[in-house]
Amino acid sequence: xxxxxxxxxxxxxxxxxxxxxxxxxxxxxxxxxxxxxxxxxxxxxxxxxxxxxxxxxxxxxxxxxxxxxxxxxxxxxxxxxxxxxxxxxxxxxxxxxxxxxxxxxxxxxxxxxxxxxxxxxxxxxxxxxxxxxxxxxxxxxxxxxxxxxxxxxxxxxxxxxxxxxxxxxxxxxxxxxxxxxxxxxxxxxxxxxxxxxxxxxxxxxxxxxxxxxxxxxxxxxxxxxxxxxxxxxxxxxxxxxxxxxxxxxxxxxxxxxxxxxxxxxxxxxxxxxxxxxxxxxxxxxxxxxxxxxxxxxxxxxxxxxxxxxxxxxxxxxxxxxxxxxxxxxxxxxxxxxxxxxxxxxxxxxx
Numbered sequence: 001x002x003x004x005x006x007x008x009x010x011x012x013x014x015x016x017x018x019x020x021x022x023x024x025x026x027x028x029x030x031x032x033x034x035x036x037x038x039x040x041x042x043x044x045x046x047x048x049x050x051x052x053x054x055x056x057x058x059x060x061x062x063x064x065x066x067x068x069x070x071x072x073x074x075x076x077x078x079x080x081x082x083x084x085x086x087x088x089x090x091x092x093x094x095x096x097x098x099x100x101x102x103x104x105x106x107x108x109x110x111x112x113x114x115x116x117x118x119x120x121x122x123x124x125x126x127x128x129x130x131x132x133x134x135x136x137x138x139x140x141x142x143x144x145x146x147x148x149x150x151x152x153x154x155x156x157x158x159x160x161x162x163x164x165x166x167x168x169x170x171x172x173x174x175x176x177x178x179x180x181x182x183x184x185x186x187x188x189x190x191x192x193x194x195x196x197x198x199x200x201x202x203x204x205x206x207x208x209x210x211x212x213x214x215x216x217x218x219x220x221x222x223x224x225x226x227x228x229x230x231x232x233x234x235x236x237x238x239x240x241x242x243x244x245x246x247x248x249x250x251x252x253x254x255x256x257x258x259x260x261x262x263x264x265x266x267x268x269x270x271x272x273x274x275x276x277x278x279x280x281x282x283x284x285x286x287x288x289x290x291x292x293x294x295x296x297x298x299x300x301x302x303x304x305x306x307x308x309x310x311x312x313x314x315x316x317x318x319x320x321x322x323x324x325x326x327x328x329x330x331x332x333x334x335x336x337x338x339x340x341x342x343x344x345x346x347x348x349x350x
Contacts, residue, residue, distance in 0.1 A: 007344055016339060019332040023340050025144040026328055027098065030118065033140060039094040039120060044083035046100065050304040051075035052082070054245055055213075055292040058104035059301065060113070075301065076102040079321055080119055081246070082307040085275070088123055089313040096120035098324065109336045110267060113345050116324040127258045127274040127318040131235055134262050134270050134320065135163050138233060138327065145331035152265040152330060159264070159331070161232035168239050168256075176202050176223040183212065184240045186254040213292070216243060228263035236261045245285045247273035262322070269327055272320035279311040 005012050031041065051059030059075040066072065077083070080097045087095055101117045118137075122129055142150065142159035150157045172180040178198045183191040190212040199206050199215055204222060206215065228234040237260035238250060244257035258274025276282050283303065290300040328340040338344040 007338070019328075019334055019340050020342055022145040022332045023325075023328040023342075026141045026331060027324070029140050029144045030098065030137060030324075033137065034096045034120065037094070039096045040092060042080075042084065042087055042092070042095045042097050043099060044077070044080040044087075044097055046076055046102075047074045048077045048082065048304065049074065049306070050082065050302050052078040053286040053289050053301060053303060055289045055296065058106070058297070060102045060104050073302075078103050079117060081319070081321070082304050084119060084121055084319065085314055085317075086307060086310045088121055088315060088317050089310040093123040094121070107347070110326060112325065112337050112341065115337070115341075118322040118324045119319065121275075121317055121319040123315045123317045125318055127260065127272055127320075130272045130318050130320045131163070131165075131260065134235075134272070134322065135233065137322070138262075138264065138269075141327050141331040145328075147331050147333070150265055150330040151333065152267055152335075155230055155265040157229050157264050158232050163233035163235045163262070165235045165237060166228075167237055168243075171224045171228075171236060172219060175227055176204070176219050178202055178219065180216070180240065181255055184242070184255040188241045188254075190240075190242055211292075213242060216240070225263065225268070226266050229265050229267065234263045236263060244273065245289055246276055246282070248276045248278075250274075258318075264330055267326055267330065268323075269330075270320055270322040273318065275314070275317045275319055277311050277314050277316060279308045282311060283308055 007013065007016065034041065047064070051057070057078045059078055061073065061075045064072045064074050079101055080099065084095060084097060097117070097119045099116065100114055102114050103111075104113065107113060120133070138159045142148070147159065150159050169181045172178045180195070183195040183198070185191070192212040192215070195212055195215045196206055196210065199219065204218060228236060238256040239247070239259040241249060241255060241257050244259040247257035247259040250256045250258050260272050261268055262270040286303050294300045325337050325340055329337055332340060334340050
């Protein structure tokens, strides 16, 4: 089989270049959009004590060698979130970051070990404001790329249409016939056996060692996500508390959190929270996530104690992370995320 030419081969680069230039136009337009709304662009340190404390996020790890020779473990961040929230605690009211992040164990058409994340935060504003922001930015990306519609793997969507809002509970009922919230209690505990039975009745495969979270993930991947963002964007909101480690509970229903994700053409583009600012509750959730990480992967990451201290001073806020490369991919009609990266990371497995 003939090996594909490297991305730096002149004829390959010439084919890729129009999409890369469109990516640049989108980035420039985004910066202008934020600056027009009094956001300050921030550049955060990529080396962090903790890369993030979600069970299924894997980091690239290294060490810092002090002048005296002592070695200290550090990690490339999987998101600038902890650093950005420290800036909110410092008094910045509106900030955004557009820069590289790293995630290990991830590579494919929609995943790359190093990619660009757009994060922005609004102090004192609700997470509904981020829904409007996200819709505006999707439309702006389409405009700068000259795209009237987005398409990916046979699915199409109008990037200028008003997004659909759908709760996770509604999505489980619509696409799988499952009453998800019947298996979630106000205490945050879950009914694993009840959800297991519901999946079996819905004809979904299960395993004896599946956790409640495993079962939720299976329904999401197999029944729900492929149907989201068809025709127009979908805002999937009100995630169960156990699926929202960094979000505060929703007023009026302690079973769900102020979390939403944005989908287009079945592709997850963004993840947003009404931010949790209770240090004790955040510590409890992080420790539970790291216990699960140790169970599944045999490793855990340290907690960022400085971040937990900063939560005492952090105001009520909302924040969102958007996969910039994925949006550029949809806006330019690319089939793989590498098609909109100027210099993709080498693949050691070919």
